[in-house]
Amino acid sequence: MKQMKDDYDKFHRKPLQVRSAQELLAPFGKPGLTERIPLQDSHGRYLAVPVHAPHPFPRFRRSGMDGYAIRSSDTEACGTEPVIWLNVIDEIPCGSVSDKPISAGTAARIMTGAQVPEGADAVVMLEMTELRETDGQTQVGLKRRIETGKNITPIGFEVQEGEVLLRPGRQIQAGEISVLASFGVHQVTVYRKPRIAIFSTGSELLTVDEPLQPGKIRNSNTYMLASQVRAAGGEPFILEAVMDDLSLAQSKVEEAMQEYDAVVTSGGVSVGDYDIMGDLVRSDHVDMLYNKIAMRPGSVTTAAVKDGKLLFALSGNPGACFVGFELFVRPFIQRTLGSDKPYLTEWTAVLDQDYTKVNAFTRYVRGRVEVRDGMVYAIPAKVDESSVMVTIKDSDCLIVIPPAKGVTPAGDKVKILLLKGSTL
Amino acid sequence: MKQMKDDYDKFHRKPLQVRSAQELLAPFGKPGLTERIPLQDSHGRYLAVPVHAPHPFPRFRRSGMDGYAIRSSDTEACGTEPVIWLNVIDEIPCGSVSDKPISAGTAARIMTGAQVPEGADAVVMLEMTELRETDGQTQVGLKRRIETGKNITPIGFEVQEGEVLLRPGRQIQAGEISVLASFGVHQVTVYRKPRIAIFSTGSELLTVDEPLQPGKIRNSNTYMLASQVRAAGGEPFILEAVMDDLSLAQSKVEEAMQEYDAVVTSGGVSVGDYDIMGDLVRSDHVDMLYNKIAMRPGSVTTAAVKDGKLLFALSGNPGACFVGFELFVRPFIQRTLGSDKPYLTEWTAVLDQDYTKVNAFTRYVRGRVEVRDGMVYAIPAKVDESSVMVTIKDSDCLIVIPPAKGVTPAGDKVKILLLKGSTL
Numbered sequence: 001m002k003q004m005k006d007d008y009d010k011f012h013r014k015p016l017q018v019r020s021a022q023e024l025l026a027p028f029g030k031p032g033l034t035e036r037i038p039l040q041d042s043h044g045r046y047l048a049v050p051v052h053a054p055h056p057f058p059r060f061r062r063s064g065m066d067g068y069a070i071r072s073s074d075t076e077a078c079g080t081e082p083v084i085w086l087n088v089i090d091e092i093p094c095g096s097v098s099d100k101p102i103s104a105g106t107a108a109r110i111m112t113g114a115q116v117p118e119g120a121d122a123v124v125m126l127e128m129t130e131l132r133e134t135d136g137q138t139q140v141g142l143k144r145r146i147e148t149g150k151n152i153t154p155i156g157f158e159v160q161e162g163e164v165l166l167r168p169g170r171q172i173q174a175g176e177i178s179v180l181a182s183f184g185v186h187q188v189t190v191y192r193k194p195r196i197a198i199f200s201t202g203s204e205l206l207t208v209d210e211p212l213q214p215g216k217i218r219n220s221n222t223y224m225l226a227s228q229v230r231a232a233g234g235e236p237f238i239l240e241a242v243m244d245d246l247s248l249a250q251s252k253v254e255e256a257m258q259e260y261d262a263v264v265t266s267g268g269v270s271v272g273d274y275d276i277m278g279d280l281v282r283s284d285h286v287d288m289l290y291n292k293i294a295m296r297p298g299s300v301t302t303a304a305v306k307d308g309k310l311l312f313a314l315s316g317n318p319g320a321c322f323v324g325f326e327l328f329v330r331p332f333i334q335r336t337l338g339s340d341k342p343y344l345t346e347w348t349a350v351l352d353q354d355y356t357k358v359n360a361f362t363r364y365v366r367g368r369v370e371v372r373d374g375m376v377y378a379i380p381a382k383v384d385e386s387s388v389m390v391t392i393k394d395s396d397c398l399i400v401i402p403p404a405k406g407v408t409p410a411g412d413k414v415k416i417l418l419l420k421g422s423t424l
Numbered sequence: 425m426k427q428m429k430d431d432y433d434k435f436h437r438k439p440l441q442v443r444s445a446q447e448l449l450a451p452f453g454k455p456g457l458t459e460r461i462p463l464q465d466s467h468g469r470y471l472a473v474p475v476h477a478p479h480p481f482p483r484f485r486r487s488g489m490d491g492y493a494i495r496s497s498d499t500e501a502c503g504t505e506p507v508i509w510l511n512v513i514d515e516i517p518c519g520s521v522s523d524k525p526i527s528a529g530t531a532a533r534i535m536t537g538a539q540v541p542e543g544a545d546a547v548v549m550l551e552m553t554e555l556r557e558t559d560g561q562t563q564v565g566l567k568r569r570i571e572t573g574k575n576i577t578p579i580g581f582e583v584q585e586g587e588v589l590l591r592p593g594r595q596i597q598a599g600e601i602s603v604l605a606s607f608g609v610h611q612v613t614v615y616r617k618p619r620i621a622i623f624s625t626g627s628e629l630l631t632v633d634e635p636l637q638p639g640k641i642r643n644s645n646t647y648m649l650a651s652q653v654r655a656a657g658g659e660p661f662i663l664e665a666v667m668d669d670l671s672l673a674q675s676k677v678e679e680a681m682q683e684y685d686a687v688v689t690s691g692g693v694s695v696g697d698y699d700i701m702g703d704l705v706r707s708d709h710v711d712m713l714y715n716k717i718a719m720r721p722g723s724v725t726t727a728a729v730k731d732g733k734l735l736f737a738l739s740g741n742p743g744a745c746f747v748g749f750e751l752f753v754r755p756f757i758q759r760t761l762g763s764d765k766p767y768l769t770e771w772t773a774v775l776d777q778d779y780t781k782v783n784a785f786t787r788y789v790r791g792r793v794e795v796r797d798g799m800v801y802a803i804p805a806k807v808d809e810s811s812v813m814v815t816i817k818d819s820d821c822l823i824v825i826p827p828a829k830g831v832t833p834a835g836d837k838v839k840i841l842l843l844k845g846s847t848l
Contacts, residue, residue, distance in 0.1 A: 039632060040662065043651045057813055060639060066694065095628020097639040112694055113628065113740070115639040158813040166817070173844060174651040175817025178742055181644035182813060186633040204519025204537065208463060209610040215484060215521040215539040220605035227467045227598040238464065270490060270536055316537070318602055347795040369848050371771040374800050374837055389481055389582040389606065393590070393599025396848055413798055420597060422846055424793050424820055 013292035015299065018327055018362065022343070024289050025303060025328060028310050029335025029342065031168070032261065033192040039180055042172045045190040046233060046337035051166040054183055056156030061116040063092075065151040068107040068129060068140050069120035072148040083141040085132070092117060107140050116152050123151035169338030171233075193235040194336040196329075197260040198225045199253065201242045201268035201276050202316060221266035221314075221321045224392075228325045229264075231421045232333040242268070242276065249276050250285050257286075257309045261336065264329055267316025269300040277302060277313040286311060294361045294403075298324045322392050323364045326419065344398070344417035345424060349378040355401055355408040362402055366395035369416065378416045396420050437716035439723065442751055442786065446767070448713050449727060449752060452734050453759025453766065455592070456685065457616040463604055466596045469614040470657060470761035475590040478607055480580030485540040487516075488575040492531040492553060492564050493544035496572040507565040509556070516541060531564050540576050547575035593762030595657075617659040618760040620753075621684040622649045623677065625666045625692035625700050626740060645690035645738075645745045648816075652749045653688075655845045656757040666692070666700065673700050674709050681710075681733045685760065688753055691740025693724040701726060701737040710735060718785045718827075722748045746816050747788045750843065768822070768841035769848055773802040779825055779832040786826055790819035793840065802840045820844050 016024075034048040063069065070086060078084055090100045090108040092115070098108055102119035110116065110123060130141040159165065165179050172180075172188070180188060205219035206212065219241065226236035239256060242249045242265065249268075256263045268277035269291070278300075281288040286304040293301045298320030302313035310332060314324040326344060334342035355365065367380040378399045381391035400415040401408055408414070418424060440448075458472040487493065494510060502508055510531040514524045518537045526532060526543035534540065534547060554565040583589065589603050596604075596612070604612060629643035630636065643665065650660035663680060666673045666689065673692075680687045692701035693715070702724075705712040710728035717725045722744030726737035734756060738748035755766035779789065791804045802823045805815035824839040825832055832838070842848060 039647060040650060043654045055636070058641075059636070093628070094626055095640045113641065165813075172651075173817070174648045174655065174746065175815075175819065177651045178644045178648040178746070178816055179813055181632045181647040182642050182742075184630075184632055184634075184636070184642055202518055204517070206608075208605045208608055210608075212479070212483070212608070216519045217482075217537065218606050218608055220602045223463055223605040224598045224602040226464060227596075227601045230467045231598065318606075322598065322602070348798045349795075350798050371773075371800055374772045374774050376795055376798050376800060389589075389603055391599075392602055393597070395599065418848070420848075422848055424842070424844075424846055424848065 015292040015294040015361070016290045017294050021290050021293055021303070021328065022331060025310065025332060026335070028305060028308065029332040031191060031338040032194055032336040034189050035192050036187050036189050039177065039186050039188055042177065042180075042188045042190060045172050045188075046339070047166055047170045047172060047176070047188065048168055048191045048338060049189045050164050050168055051180065051183070051185060053159045053161055053163045053165055056161045057159040057182065058153055058155060058157065061155060062153040063110045063112060063114050063116050063123045063151060064153055065123050065125045066112050067110060067124050067126045067151065069102055069110045069116050069123050070107045070142070070146065071102055071104060071120060072122040072146050072150065074104060075142055075144070075146045078143060078145045083130070083143055085134075085139040085141050088138040088140050090117065121148045121152070122146045125151065169340055191337045193233060194261040194333055196229045196234045196236050196333065197256040197263045198222050198229070198236055198238050199240075199242050199256070199263065199265040201244075201249070201265055203243050205241060205267075221316065221318055224318065224322065225264055225266065225325060228322070228330070229333065232330040233337045234333040244276055246276060246279050246283075250280055250283070253280060253311060254285060254306065257306050257311060262310045262312065262329070262332060264312045264314060264325070266314045266321045269302045269313050269315060280304075281311070281313060295323075296359055296361045296363045298364075299361060301328065303328065319366065319392065323398065326398065326417070327364070344419065345422060347376055347416050347418065348413050349376040349397075349399075349416045351399070351408060351410055351412045351414045352377040352379040353382075353410050355380055355399075357401075358404060358406065360403050362400060364417075365399040365401055366391040367397050367399045367416070368395060369397050369418070376416075378414055396422070439716040439718040439785070440714045441718050445714050445717055445727070445752065446755060449734065449756060450759070452729060452732065453756040455615060455762040456618055456760040458613050459616050460611050460613050463601065463610050463612055466601065466604075466612045466614060469596050469612070470763070471590055471594045471596060471600070471612065472592055472615045472762060473613045474588055474592055475604065475607070475609060477583045477585055477587045477589055480585045481583040481606065482577055482579060482581065485579060486577040487534045487536060487538050487540055487547045488577055489547050489549045490536050491534060491548050491550040491575065493526055493534045493540050493547050494531045494566070494570065495526055495528060495544060496546040496570050496574070498528060499566055499568070499570045502567060502569045507554070507567055509558075509563040509565050512562040512564050514541065545572045545576070546570045549575065593764055615761045617657060618685040618757055619661060620653045620658045620757065621661050621663050621680040621687045622646050622653070623663050623666050623680070623687065623689040625668075625673070625689055627667050629665060629691075631665075645740065645742055648742065648746065649688055649690065649749060652746070652754070653757065656754040657761045658757040668700055670700060670703050670707075674704055674707065677704060677735060678709060678730065681730050681735060686734045686736065686753070686756060688736045688738060688749070690738045690745045693726045693737050693739060704728075705735070705737060719747075720783055720785045720787045722788075723785060725752065727752065743790065743816065747822065750822070750841070751788070768843065769846060771800055771840050771842065772837050773800040773821075773823075773840045775823070775832060775834055775836045775838045776801040776803040777806075777834050779804050779823075781825075782828060782830065784827050786824060788841075789823040789825055790815040791821050791823045791840070792819060793821050793842070800840075802838060820846070
C-alpha cells in the first residue's frame with residue numbers, strides 16, 4: 001500500500017487560478033515552422049506571413065452596371081430637351097478594353113465589371129435608356145441628368161496598392177481565399193500544423209477495438225483529444241498507452257517530447273495510487289509548472305516543461321480532460337499558429353436555470369447556448385458532473401460559475417466560453 | 425448587338441422569395457451514399473446510421489472517488505463511537521475486479537473509476553479516513569455516517585443498454601468521438617462527401633496564376649466556392665472555366681451534372697449580353713427552377729434541374745456568389761449529409777448602426793456579431809455593396825434587412841444568419 005505514504009503530498013498541492021496557469025504556459029507557445037502550399041489546399045490553415053495588395057483593386061475604372069458609358073456633360077441638356085441622343089460607337093464586354101475614346105455626343109454599351117473607356121465619366125443603367133437606329137447608326141436616348149462618376153468604381157476604391165490584406169495568424173476560410181485569389185496569390189505560406197502526441201495512461205483502459213473485460217473501460221480520451229487537436233488546428237498522433245511503470249513512462253514521454261511539438265496525456269494525475277504522470281512531473285526529469293488548478297472539473301490538471309517543450313497531463317475523467325484541453329492545450333496550439341486570440345471566445349450570457357452545486361473552485365459547466373429575442377441564454381447540462389457521455393457532445397459552451405456558497409440563480413449574468421471551434 | 429433583342433425577357437424575370445426557392449430545391453437534397461471509415465478518421469464527418477448503446481454505461485457499479493468501499497451499515501455506530509475501525513482486506517485499482525466480497529467490519533481501498541466489490545454499498549472519500557496498523561492488519565477509521573449508495577455510480581446511470589446515442593446526420597466532433605470510443609465503435613458509417621463540380625464562366629477571367637491583362641480580373645469565385653463546399657461538408661472539384669459558347673457550355677455542364685452530385689457555376693446570369701448560364705437554363709436542355717430571387721445581392725441567382733441533379737447558377741459578383749452559396753447550395757450539401765437543420769442558424773439581434781439602403785428586395789447584408797452584456801448586436805459592413813474584398817472575410821453573419829422604404833434604424837431587432845460553419 002505504497003500510495004498511502006505519498007498521499008499527504010498529493011493532497012496538499014497548491015492550486016493555481018486558471019488565468020495564472022494560462023499565463024505560465026503562454027511563453028511556450030510561439031509561432032512555428034512554415035510551409036508553402038497551393039491556394040486550393042489552404043482551407044482551414046493559418047497564414048504565416050502578411051499579404052499585401054500587389055496592385056490597387058479595382059485595377060481599372062470599373063463599370064458597376066450594365067448600360068452605357070457616357071460623358072456626364074452630354075446630359076446637361078436633359079430637362080430642357082425631352083431626350084438626348086448619343087451615337088453608340090462600341091460595345092465593351094467584361095475583360096475587353098475599348099480603343100475608342102468617348103467624345104462629346106458618343107457612348108459605348110458596357111457590361112457590369114468591364115473597364116470604362118477613356119473619355120467617359122459615368123455609366124447610365126440600361127433600364128434608363130432607349131434605343132433607335134438613324135441612318136444605320138445606333139443611338140441611345142437619355143432623359144435624365146447623370147452626375148459625373150455615376151456607376152463607376154474608381155481605381156483602388158476597395159483596396160489601395162500595398163495595403164495589408166491579411167495578417168499572419170489569420171485562419172484561411174472562404175473570404176480569405178476570395179481575397180488571395182483576387183490578387184493572384186496561388187501559393188500561400190502557412191504555419192505547419194503543430195504535431196501533438198497523445199498518450200493515455202492506466203492499465204484499466206481497453207483500446208476501442210478490444211473485447212470487453214470485467215472492470216475495465218475503453219480508452220475514449222485519446223480519440224476525443226485527437227479530434228480536439230484537429231479542431232484547434234493541430235495534427236494529432238495517438239501513441240501507445242503508458243502503463244503503470246514510472247521509468248517506462250518517463251522514457252516514452254520524454255522521447256515524445258523530443259519528437260513532437262507538445263505531449264498531451266490523460267489520466268494518472270489523481271490522488272489515487274497509480275498517478276504515474278503525477279509521479280513523473282514531481283521527478284527531476286521535467287520541470288513542473290503546476291499540478292493543481294482551482295477549477296472543477298479537472299483540478300488535478302498538470303503541466304510540466306522540458307527543453308522548452310510542454311507536457312500537458314490532463315485528468316483521466318473525460319469531462320475534465322475535455323475542459324483541460326480547451327483551457328490549456330488549445331491556446332498553445334493556437335499560439336503556434338500565430339493566433340492573437342488563442343483563448344475561447346468569452347461572452348456574457350443569462351443563466352437559464354438555477355445552478356445549485358456549491359464549490360470553492362470555479363466551475364466550468366458544460367452547457368448550451370440559446371438566443372431568444374436578441375438575448376444570449378446559457379443552459380447548464382442537467383446531469384451529474386461525471387456524466388459526459390451525453391453532455392460533451394450536446395454542449396456548445398462552458399458556463400463559468402465562480403466559487404459560490406449557495407445557488408447561482410437563473411437570471412444571473414454569467415461568463416460563457418464558446419466551444420466547437422466557434423470563431424464568433 | 426444581339427443582346428438587345430433578348431433584354432426584354434431578361435429584365436422581366438419573375439422574382440421568387442428566398443424561402444420559396446429553398447423549398448423548390450429541398451426535394452433534390454436527399455441523404456447520399458455511405459462509407460465505413462475508422463473512428464480516428466471520422467472528425468468532421470456526418471453519421472449515416474443511428475448508434476445504439478451495446479451495453480449500459482457504466483457497465484459495473486463504479487466508484488466515484490478514491491477511498492474505501494464499505495458497507496454503510498457499518499457506519500451506523502458513528503456518532504456514538506468516535507471512530508469506527510474496519511479491516512482493509514483488498515486494494516482495487518482501476519481495471520481490476522476484486523474477488524473478496526466486503527462483509528461486516530471490512531473495507532477495500534478503491535480508486536476512482538474502479539468496480540465496487542460485492543457486498544459494498546458505499547465508498548467513503550480517502551480524505552475522510554485515517555489509517556492504523558493493528559497486529560499487522562491495516563485498518564481504516566471512519567468518523568461519520570455514510571448513506572447507502574454514496575459515491576457509487578449505478579449500472580446504466582449515464583446510458584441504458586439499447587439507448588440511441590447518436591442519430592444519423594450528426595456531425596462527428598470531439599463529444600461524439602468520446603461516445604463512439606466509449607462504446608467500442610471503431611468503424612463508423614458516415615455519408616460520403618457529396619462531390620460538387622465548380623465552374624466559372626466568362627472570358628474576362630484570368631486564372632489565379634496567369635499574368636495580369638488589361639481589363640481582366642482574376643477568377644476568385646471558384647476558389648471561394650471550393651472553400652465553402654468544404655466548410656459545408658462536401659468535396660469540391662474545380663473544373664475548367666466555361667467560355668462564352670453556348671453549345672460548349674451546355675455539353676460541359678451537362679457532362680458534369682451526370683458525373684457529380686451537383687454543379688455550381690458563378691457568373692453568366694446577369695442581364696449583360698454574355699449571360700451564357702442564363703441562356704442555358706432557358707434552353708430545353710435543363711428544367712429551370714427559378715432565375716430571379718427577391719434578394720440583394722444576387723437577384724439573378726438561378727437554378728435548374730436535369731435527371732434529378734441540380735445546377736446552381738450563382739451570380740458572378742463575389743458577394744452575391746457567396747450569399748447564393750450559403751442560402752441555396754449549402755442546404756443541399758447539408759441535406760445529402762442527413763442534416764435535419766440544413767439552413768444557417770438564425771438569431772434575432774439588435775442592429776448596431778442605421779442601415780440606410782432602400783430596396784424592394786430583402787437584403788442579406790454582410791456583418792459582424794458582437795455580444796455585449798448578454799445582448800447580440802449585428803454590425804453591418806460599412807462599405808459599398810460590391811466591395812467584398814474586405815467584407816466576406818470580416819463577416820460572421822448575414823443581416824436580413826426586409827424590403828424597406830426608409831432607413832432601418834440602429835436599435836431595431838433584425839434576423840441574422842450565422843456564417844463560418846457556426847453550429848451554435
